[in-house]
Amino acid sequence: xxxxxxxxxxxxxxxxxxxxxxxxxxxxxxxxxxxxxxxxxxxxxxxxxxxxxxxxxxxxxxxxxxxxxxxxxxxxxxxxxxxxxxxxxxxxxxxxxxxxxxxxxxxxxxxxxxxxxxxxxxxxxxxxxxxxxxxxxxxxxxxxxxxxxxxxxxxxxxxxxxxxxxxxxxxxxxxxxxxxxxxxxxxxxxxxxxxxxxxxxxxxxxxxxxxxxxxxxxxxxxxxxxxxxxxxxxxxxxxxxxxxxxxxxxxxxxxxxxxxxxxxxxxxxxxxxxxxxxxxxxxxxxxxxxxxxxxxxxxxxxxxxxxxxxxxxxxxxxxxxxxxxxxxxxxxx
Numbered sequence: 001x002x003x004x005x006x007x008x009x010x011x012x013x014x015x016x017x018x019x020x021x022x023x024x025x026x027x028x029x030x031x032x033x034x035x036x037x038x039x040x041x042x043x044x045x046x047x048x049x050x051x052x053x054x055x056x057x058x059x060x061x062x063x064x065x066x067x068x069x070x071x072x073x074x075x076x077x078x079x080x081x082x083x084x085x086x087x088x089x090x091x092x093x094x095x096x097x098x099x100x101x102x103x104x105x106x107x108x109x110x111x112x113x114x115x116x117x118x119x120x121x122x123x124x125x126x127x128x129x130x131x132x133x134x135x136x137x138x139x140x141x142x143x144x145x146x147x148x149x150x151x152x153x154x155x156x157x158x159x160x161x162x163x164x165x166x167x168x169x170x171x172x173x174x175x176x177x178x179x180x181x182x183x184x185x186x187x188x189x190x191x192x193x194x195x196x197x198x199x200x201x202x203x204x205x206x207x208x209x210x211x212x213x214x215x216x217x218x219x220x221x222x223x224x225x226x227x228x229x230x231x232x233x234x235x236x237x238x239x240x241x242x243x244x245x246x247x248x249x250x251x252x253x254x255x256x257x258x259x260x261x262x263x264x265x266x267x268x269x270x271x272x273x274x275x276x277x278x279x280x281x282x283x284x285x286x287x288x289x290x291x292x293x294x295x296x297x298x299x300x301x302x303x304x305x306x307x308x309x310x311x312x313x314x315x316x317x318x319x320x321x322x323x324x325x326x327x328x329x330x331x332x333x
Contacts (some may be wrong), residue, residue, distance in 0.1 A: 030181060035183055036071070070088055073174075087110055102154050108122075109146075132193070166186070170184075201322075212317075212321040234292065239330040239331075239332050248284060248285060278301075279298070
C-alpha cells in the first residue's frame, strides 16, 4: 500500500462526473483528481485510439464488459494549476452465472505528467451501493508512460434482484501537496445480480445491457427452418436489431394464452400424426401468440421429437444467461 499524507478534512460535493470533495481548510498546495464525462470519450480522439480501445475492451459478452475513461490529477499552488497528469483507465468487469461475487480488472496508462513533481502517485479504489460490497486497491506512479494495474472484488448478496452502481475513486499523492481531493466516477458498466433461479442456480450476476443470442435452435432442423422463414419476413429476434429483439415473458397465464392463440386449430387445421405445432416467436416471449402483425409471426408442423427437445433448450438458455422477465435476447439459426 502506498503511504498516505497527513489527513486533510474533506466534505462531499455533487458534481456532473461523480462525487467530488472540497477542502475545508483551503491549503496552498492541493492535489485534485477528477474524471472526464464518459460521454466525452465515447468518440475517441483518433482512429488509432478507437482501434486501441476495441482491442483492449473486447470481447464483450453477457458476463464481461469494459470501459475506458480518462482521469486527471491536477496540482495547484495558491489556486493556480502548475501540473497535470492524464491517466487512461481501462476497467474490465467479469461476472459469473452461478456466483454473487464478481471481479474488476483495472489497467492504468499514464499518458502525460507535465509539471507533476517526482515521486507522485495515485491510488484507485472501487465502490458499489448496498447490499453490494467492494474491496481492493490499485496504485502506481505518476510517470509518463507508466503502466500499472490490479484487481477489484465485488459481492452482491441480493435476495432478489439488484443493479449495483459501480464507482472508481482516484486519490492523488503528490509530495509537495498539503492535501488531496479524491475524484469518484460512476462506471457505465451495467451489472445486475439476482437470485431468481434459486431452485436451479446459486445467485449470480450478468452484464444486463448486453443482449445474448440463443444458438441452440440450430440443433433442431425443422424448427430452425421455421424460425428462419419467419425472421426473414418479419425480422423479430434476428441478431443485431435491438428494436426487434425478443423479450422473455414469465407469466404462466400469458404463456398459455400465447400457445393457444398461435396454434389454435382454426389456424392450423387438424394435427398430422407425429407432428406438433411450432410457433415463433416463442410462447415464452412478450412477442408470442398473436401479439405481432401476421407477417412477423408464424407456425409450422414439426416432428414431435424436435418439439419435445425445444422446451429444454429454451429454458436452459434462459437459465444460463439469467434471462429475467422482460429481458431482450436474439435467436440465431
